[in-house]
Amino acid sequence: MKRIIRRDGQILxxxxxxxxxxxxxxxxxxxxxxxxxxxxxxSEQFHSEL
Incomplete structure (x- = not known):
């Protein structure tokens, strides 16, 4: 994926x-x-919550 503008509107x-x-x-x-x-x-996330 190639991005030239960030989500906050900053141009790269x-x-x-x-x-x-x-x-x-x-x-x-x-x-x-x-x-x-x-x-x-x-599954790793569930194990860490236990």
Whole structure:
């Protein structure tokens, strides 16, 4: 994702670039791996609340 204006309206001289990168040895489809990763973060949040 390339951003040239921040949410607060500030114009950026150099665009902000945001990306996600995953390294895995799993053989699943990339979409499935991303979902597993996001669910893992959710379960960690629940464990910290307990």
């Amino acid at each position: 001289l150099i665009p902000e670039v945001e990306f996600e990168s995953y390294w895995t040895s799993l053989t699943n489809k990339p979409e499935e791996i991303i979902e597993l990763y996001h669910h893992h973060g959710t």
